[in-house]
Amino acid sequence: MELTDTLQERADFPGEIVPTAGGGIIISSFDGLINWARSNSLWPLTFATSCCGIEMMSTASAKYDFSRFGFEVARASPRQADLIIIAGTIVNKMGPVLKRLYDQIPDPKYVIAMGACAISGGPFFYNTYSVVKGADHIIPVDVYIPGCPPRPEALLHAMISLQEKIKSGLTREQIREQSKA
Amino acid sequence: MFLKEYIKDVVGGVTSLLKGMRKTGYYFFHPKEIITEQYPDNRATLKLAERFRGEVVMAHDANNEHACTGCTACELACPNGTIKIITKFDMTPEGKKKKAIDTFIYHLELCTMCNLCVEACPTGAISMAQNFEHSVYDRNKLTKKLNKPGSKVREGVE
Amino acid sequence: MYTQTDVIKDTTADGPEGELVINMGPQHPATHGVLHLVITLDGETIKKIEPHLGYIHRSIEKMTESLTYRQFTYVTSRMDYLSAHINNLACAMTVEKAMQIEVPERAKVIRVLMNELTRIASHELWIGAMAMDLGAFTPFFYAFRERELITDIMEETCGARLTMNYMVPGGVMYDIHPSFQQKVKEFVTQFKHKVTEYEDLVTNNVIFQSRTKGVGFLSKEDAISYGCSGPVARASGVSCDIRKLYPYEVYDKVQFDEVLDTAGDSFARYMVRVREMNQSIRIIEQLIDSIPEGEFQAKTKAVLKPPKGEFYTRVETARGELGVYLVSEGGTTPYRIKYRSPGFSNLSALDHMARGSKIGDLMATMGTLDLVIPDIDR
Numbered sequence: 001m002e003l004t005d006t007l008q009e010r011a012d013f014p015g016e017i018v019p020t021a022g023g024g025i026i027i028s029s030f031d032g033l034i035n036w037a038r039s040n041s042l043w044p045l046t047f048a049t050s051c052c053g054i055e056m057m058s059t060a061s062a063k064y065d066f067s068r069f070g071f072e073v074a075r076a077s078p079r080q081a082d083l084i085i086i087a088g089t090i091v092n093k094m095g096p097v098l099k100r101l102y103d104q105i106p107d108p109k110y111v112i113a114m115g116a117c118a119i120s121g122g123p124f125f126y127n128t129y130s131v132v133k134g135a136d137h138i139i140p141v142d143v144y145i146p147g148c149p150p151r152p153e154a155l156l157h158a159m160i161s162l163q164e165k166i167k168s169g170l171t172r173e174q175i176r177e178q179s180k181a
Numbered sequence: 182m183f184l185k186e187y188i189k190d191v192v193g194g195v196t197s198l199l200k201g202m203r204k205t206g207y208y209f210f211h212p213k214e215i216i217t218e219q220y221p222d223n224r225a226t227l228k229l230a231e232r233f234r235g236e237v238v239m240a241h242d243a244n245n246e247h248a249c250t251g252c253t254a255c256e257l258a259c260p261n262g263t264i265k266i267i268t269k270f271d272m273t274p275e276g277k278k279k280k281a282i283d284t285f286i287y288h289l290e291l292c293t294m295c296n297l298c299v300e301a302c303p304t305g306a307i308s309m310a311q312n313f314e315h316s317v318y319d320r321n322k323l324t325k326k327l328n329k330p331g332s333k334v335r336e337g338v339e
Numbered sequence: 340m341y342t343q344t345d346v347i348k349d350t351t352a353d354g355p356e357g358e359l360v361i362n363m364g365p366q367h368p369a370t371h372g373v374l375h376l377v378i379t380l381d382g383e384t385i386k387k388i389e390p391h392l393g394y395i396h397r398s399i400e401k402m403t404e405s406l407t408y409r410q411f412t413y414v415t416s417r418m419d420y421l422s423a424h425i426n427n428l429a430c431a432m433t434v435e436k437a438m439q440i441e442v443p444e445r446a447k448v449i450r451v452l453m454n455e456l457t458r459i460a461s462h463e464l465w466i467g468a469m470a471m472d473l474g475a476f477t478p479f480f481y482a483f484r485e486r487e488l489i490t491d492i493m494e495e496t497c498g499a500r501l502t503m504n505y506m507v508p509g510g511v512m513y514d515i516h517p518s519f520q521q522k523v524k525e526f527v528t529q530f531k532h533k534v535t536e537y538e539d540l541v542t543n544n545v546i547f548q549s550r551t552k553g554v555g556f557l558s559k560e561d562a563i564s565y566g567c568s569g570p571v572a573r574a575s576g577v578s579c580d581i582r583k584l585y586p587y588e589v590y591d592k593v594q595f596d597e598v599l600d601t602a603g604d605s606f607a608r609y610m611v612r613v614r615e616m617n618q619s620i621r622i623i624e625q626l627i628d629s630i631p632e633g634e635f636q637a638k639t640k641a642v643l644k645p646p647k648g649e650f651y652t653r654v655e656t657a658r659g660e661l662g663v664y665l666v667s668e669g670g671t672t673p674y675r676i677k678y679r680s681p682g683f684s685n686l687s688a689l690d691h692m693a694r695g696s697k698i699g700d701l702m703a704t705m706g707t708l709d710l711v712i713p714d715i716d717r
Contacts, residue, residue, distance in 0.1 A: 022187045049372055049712075050417065050714075057468075057479075058483060058487070061480055061483035064220065088395070089395060090264065094395065097365050127405045129398055130397060140459050143316055144317050146315045146323055149501055151313050154316070157220075158219075168251070176318065179322070193545055198544070201544055230495040232498040296512065
């Protein structure tokens, strides 16, 4: 009941709040189980626009092998994927396509921005007319990895960070507020 | 004749497939050939190449002193504005004004590790570190201040 | 700002009866990036292919106009990232030509060694990626196993795995790592031993052969008129290896053969690349023991200012001929730079090659063109 009260205080909360009845011990522990299961079976979409895509392929290859963490197979169709790894630059023409791909992924969906280009435009931040200055202008991003391109180990580190985030069950906004405090 | 060709094709196809399967089967039964690195478990033993460029760092010694004079050579050398140096003027004991850095801002989210800033630095104040585990949940965390609070230029570095 | 564009357009309404227009890309696993092909089909037969570009146009040519001569080299690594060293070399050579900088002999040999290692790495990745397009997943792992050895060598000497920024105007950025020669020799031994595995897995495979032989034919005349270069043109019998025709660095002092084939189909393009890897190994073996002593970088001024004029250099990347055309006004930044990239011309031949064939064969044709999309869009 506490949760609903705090939400009702926020006048700007979009949508209707339906109060849940009961204690929620079973449901909350069931949530933890679901989050654990989700975090260990993330299938990425093969979305590679440039150089970082090659490092993503290296991570999938035998030496690094992201299947060890349940990123079992890269799926070519967004309808079968859970996660977009934005590997490469997003330009203005690609922006709507990325948005459409994100919309096609079934919930829950997660996004990793890999490399400087996907975080902020990177080497193409100044002096260009066609590059989106960060993929988070188009879709929300969960984990950022700097690097140009990041090592495969760095991508694995980001994937483990994403798993930790999913296991904690917190939203992006909650994590950001926690880190500010 | 046609039948003969057909059977030849089938037999040839099966043989070539079996050849390929034998190769993959060889690796299945030879675990010594496995090259997979167990990344999060091998953190302690993971040894990167000594020239590997992970991020730009500024070395500070025990007295909290660095070698950066604030000449902005790295800022000019950087191709995409990763480095921004805010300078200030310190007063020396003789009463002269001396240029020094106030803040050395480093945008890790923009950096491409091209090493041009390190090449340009005349005093060797900045270098490339091998740390690569930079993943964050918030983009703002990637903008860093390289000089530690209260640090100043080492004596004798011009 | 980001409005919906007509990514998927319905042209069935105004097209002739029975024609089907399908969009392949920009998100498609076989386009190796973000190429968008609008394919007009009659049943399963391809009637027309229209490539749509610009999904990764990053305006690199415009950007270089505001970067200095030391800075603009690094951005070309992102152009054709599989032959990053060779792109950087082309830019460095243009500046050296304009400034008339004499590069030390040691730097020249190191540059050629790095170029050939890059070429092998690029062809290795291509074998894995193309086999994956054709439905075979296993060769991908084998190809990347050898490629990782090269990236380790690169990382040790250049400090990065993919976009190294190692070639600078006047030479190379650092001297080679002390263990470089030994590591390269180890790699050469292992590569010779393991390259037979590709023959078992890919070359002699009946499915692979029947999917590539006779598919995507390109005649010698067409290859010339479309401006194809690199392995694509050489598989059609066009002698176009810049390393042989206009030798740069130390390519005139080493023995190697220009790999030519006359079949002009997808299988010929595959075989040309495999044989090219062996030639690269041959070049490396000749040079690895005879790296001359001396400086690795010529003494250059801190600010490079080439004289007024126009300069052009061409190199052979893993995909074909890369030309860098530089117009200098005598300032610290280039006035204009134009890159003649191999992928763009090779892509233009795709329509001609695939017309009349079945859509299933398009994968083999496109795979053997070895397209890198940022190289086409720049």
